[in-house]
Amino acid sequence: MPLFDPKPKTSRKDFYNREKELELFRKSIEKSPLTLVLGLRRYGKTSLILTGLNESTKPYVFIDCRLLPQGMLSIADLLELFENAFNDFIRRHHRIRYRLLKILEGIKGIRIHGISIMINPRKTSFNSIADILTAINDLGEEIILVIDEAQELRRLARYRMDSILAYAYDNLRNVRIILSGSQIGLLYRFLRINDPQAPLYGRAYIEIKLEPLSREQSRDFLVRGFKEQGVEVSNDIVDYITNRVDGVIGWLTYIGYELSLKRQVSKELIDEILVKAALLAKEELENYLKPRIQAHKRYITILEAVGTLGEASWKTIYTYLEARLGRVPKPVFNELLRNLVDAGFLVKKNIGTYIIADPILEYAIRNRLIGLR
Numbered sequence: 001m002p003l004f005d006p007k008p009k010t011s012r013k014d015f016y017n018r019e020k021e022l023e024l025f026r027k028s029i030e031k032s033p034l035t036l037v038l039g040l041r042r043y044g045k046t047s048l049i050l051t052g053l054n055e056s057t058k059p060y061v062f063i064d065c066r067l068l069p070q071g072m073l074s075i076a077d078l079l080e081l082f083e084n085a086f087n088d089f090i091r092r093h094h095r096i097r098y099r100l101l102k103i104l105e106g107i108k109g110i111r112i113h114g115i116s117i118m119i120n121p122r123k124t125s126f127n128s129i130a131d132i133l134t135a136i137n138d139l140g141e142e143i144i145l146v147i148d149e150a151q152e153l154r155r156l157a158r159y160r161m162d163s164i165l166a167y168a169y170d171n172l173r174n175v176r177i178i179l180s181g182s183q184i185g186l187l188y189r190f191l192r193i194n195d196p197q198a199p200l201y202g203r204a205y206i207e208i209k210l211e212p213l214s215r216e217q218s219r220d221f222l223v224r225g226f227k228e229q230g231v232e233v234s235n236d237i238v239d240y241i242t243n244r245v246d247g248v249i250g251w252l253t254y255i256g257y258e259l260s261l262k263r264q265v266s267k268e269l270i271d272e273i274l275v276k277a278a279l280l281a282k283e284e285l286e287n288y289l290k291p292r293i294q295a296h297k298r299y300i301t302i303l304e305a306v307g308t309l310g311e312a313s314w315k316t317i318y319t320y321l322e323a324r325l326g327r328v329p330k331p332v333f334n335e336l337l338r339n340l341v342d343a344g345f346l347v348k349k350n351i352g353t354y355i356i357a358d359p360i361l362e363y364a365i366r367n368r369l370i371g372l373r
Ligand SMILES: Nc1ncnc2c1ncn2[C@@H]1O[C@H](COP(=O)(O)OP(=O)(O)OP(=O)(O)O)[C@@H](O)[C@H]1O
Pocket: 003, 004, 005, 006, 007, 008, 009, 014, 015, 016, 017, 018, 039, 040, 041, 042, 043, 044, 045, 046, 047, 048, 182, 249, 250, 251, 253, 254
């Protein structure tokens, strides 16, 4: 099921639009040591990366930081992620597999079993990561290192992953780094490219920022997707979906997929699917809030204020919060607000007002699926 396939797209034939971004991506992996692919949740970052890589002949290692456990991370967590990513790489790239295994074998703590590697966390250290990256550089051809959802690496306790990235940037000529992030503010906070004290300070990079689809594109995407599925839909239904999803391609895909499975379309069915989607968005929010036990109520109340009002000024949100939870010092409030923006739940508009970034999360708040009562 091409367009409505819920997995990230990997080939141009299922990949809707985004020609400009794909072209920029292609150029970037040819010449830039560092590329950032940015966009809120479900804007299509992973699809863009995989489709772009699929069109290139360069080998790539794909590190998916969503697979990391919650909370603070240990070196063992990181090494396990690398182990899996490299085993996947070895499986995919027959041509250079044996050369790579040979080089990796020389690293302390790495054992080779047939055509897979095993990293022993007790015999390896943080520096082993630099050794592994040096190994792929020594293959003697350009390799792309993708770190999907790279802001998660900020949770590595006591170690600085950004210093490893800076090391690779400066010394490993054959390694091109691609970082994606859906929590854009958190990714910037992790990389600190503009902070003179930080390892990555001043490095040049190319940024590809994904935007939501326009209304016209959203409608077109739905019409084509349903046509592929042989599901008939009226303009009214297409508008009904478009109005609720606001150009987020991942939600359009989700709704299109669910309706196609049911082989029938009605507003009632769409409403049911929206509730399912809203519960998913709620769960993602809860995962973010889970370690923030003390501020949990405050975060929820801020989101409730913005979600129910649709758009709200600093003052309005602050008043709303204090009316419900009592006094909150302004600096504390500002930090909560900034965290919600950096984590991609709120967007601050130019005129200084805030909106909920994700239309489905907003739907969840308005329908009281999220809240304190
Ligand atoms: N250009 C596209 N054409 C068709 N479908 C797409 C496109 N981009 C994304 N999708 C679909 O939207 C959904 C989200 O895409 P993807 O996982 O690539 O986004 P993402 O930004 O990486 O999301 P997340 O933040 O959840 O990691 C998937 O179901 C994917 O198939």
